[in-house]
Amino acid sequence: MTATTLLTGQTLTFNARPGLTSPEGAAIYDSAGGVLIKGGRIVATGSTAKLRAAHPDAEEIAYGDALILPGFVDAHAHYPQTAMIASWGKRLIDWLNSYTFPEEMRFGDPAYASEIAGRYLDLLLAHGTTTVCSFCTVHPQSVDAFFEAAQARGMRVLGGKTCMDRNAPEGLTDSPQQAYDESRALLDRWHGVDRLGYVITPRFSPTSTPEQLSALGALWSENPDCLMQTHLSEQTDEIAWVKRLFPQARDYLDTYEMYGLLGENGLYGHSIHLEPRERDRLAEVGAALVHCPTSNTFIGSGLFDMAGLVAEGQRIGLATDTGGGSDFSMLRTMCAAYEVAQLRGQPLHPAFLLWLATAGSAEALRQGEHIGALAPGMEADICVLDLSSTPAIAQRSRRANDIWEAVFPTIMMGDDRAIRDAWIGGNLVFPKGAR
Incomplete structure (x- = not known):
């Protein structure tokens, strides 16, 4: 029988393209969310409590305050x-x-x-x-x-x-x-x-x-x-x-x-x-x-x-x-996209930047039916971000009033130290020592 894995933490994905300057209802965020994986695919998403109750035999990987995103x-x-x-x-x-x-x-x-x-x-x-x-x-x-x-x-x-x-x-x-x-x-x-x-x-x-x-x-x-x-x-x-x-x-x-x-x-x-x-x-x-x-x-x-x-x-x-x-780094790339847009007088919301680096690029490559979102049926390619990966980022994210203020310092100042884990097809492949 194929093992079932439950990733828990903060979860963020998109069901539509956000606006340039606001999420406009396109983001699906849960401060205590989960992603259930089986057979290399995402089989369920939702609140941690509900997924734990419905799948008590799943192996849980608890990420705490880290942000679980599509790869x-x-x-x-x-x-x-x-x-x-x-x-x-x-x-x-x-x-x-x-x-x-x-x-x-x-x-x-x-x-x-x-x-x-x-x-x-x-x-x-x-x-x-x-x-x-x-x-x-x-x-x-x-x-x-x-x-x-x-x-x-x-x-x-x-x-x-x-x-x-x-x-x-x-x-x-x-x-x-x-x-x-x-x-x-x-x-x-x-x-x-x-x-x-x-x-x-x-x-x-x-x-x-x-x-x-x-x-x-x-x-x-x-x-x-x-x-x-x-x-x-x-x-x-x-x-x-x-x-x-x-x-x-x-x-x-x-x-x-x-x-x-x-x-x-x-x-x-x-x-x-x-x-x-x-x-x-x-x-x-x-x-x-x-x-x-x-x-x-x-x-x-x-x-x-x-x-x-x-x-x-x-x-x-x-x-x-x-x-x-x-x-x-796609974090550094999002940062540069923000700066380029600022030079044109076009500030980009963190939601739009994250959408570009996940679902937007997946759709550009005509791969949106396979990757780019945390949703049932999608391939379990996942990135987990540490939103306090350096002292400078941590001191700024502690002042955040919402998820966008929490993640934006990582977009602007993050590097490979912000990558807590990466999953490919439901398998943990990064960091070193991955199981």
Whole structure:
């Protein structure tokens, strides 16, 4: 008989998107709540007293004043950039040439790819992130290493071979046919296996010829249930470069749309400097925009228009963008999202930030039926936050008048010390010494 586990403490989840400046009834909070887990799934939620009474044989893990949340979901990352995160002083194109491409060349070695994939996923778990969508490298073995490491940890992850056939070093390029063939083989091998999903992955328009974009568009049309991820309108000099490379295109988004790479299962990282037509088309098709605030400030890209895009009904996820982003932590990413929005005069409520990092990103990745909420039937991927993890945070949270004042200091000042536990599929996987 499958064991039943009851996690008790403060619980918080969402049944709708909160407003930018208030929870507006979207949050489900219980100061003495519980989450009942069996067979890797959440089977019940509610008050601790009622769950204890109804399930007296359940093993209880009592977290006291800690906050039980859905595991964090990182909607855009580059796991091969793990070892060169926080590299100094470059804007996007120079940064790619100086740091990213030389590091990605190393992933032709399966042993190195396996080492970094395992290190990366362990870093995510240490920061309470239980699902990620990642770019791999041009090397198929980098995809195999990523999915094998996720399988070993029982994680729900998504990723794909990064395709480039120009404006990149020779060792990191493929051809249009090779991009199609290798992506198709990887898709057939991994998509839908265990908790894994394959993502069709052109890096961005400047590093793919029209022929390669067309080949990947064809692959997507043949596999419309797959996600497609790329980059869009990250920096102004990048946009100018795209215009020179695609003089016939109406705008940056059109370089994808012309070749069948615009759709509801599309993920468009950054999306900072969007034209009105681009915003209209993205909303019309229901694509997802992924906000990468630590990356956008670290590389000097610009300020994401959260309030304007939400008002338009855009689907939005949140991401670290490792290693352009300067931290593996979704707490740090929420903090940066708050600061970016403040610079635009758009203060974001803690409820909205937590929704972005859980249910919002899960929905952006089309995984909302599996993860991102504490609700019966959902997979039991859970993060437990210590709301007094450092003296500075503890002294501020003691003054809190409600859960939002209690959790906001952790959003703004928290790091991996705030992660009390992480659960994957009902199994405690972090911290060290997990049972």
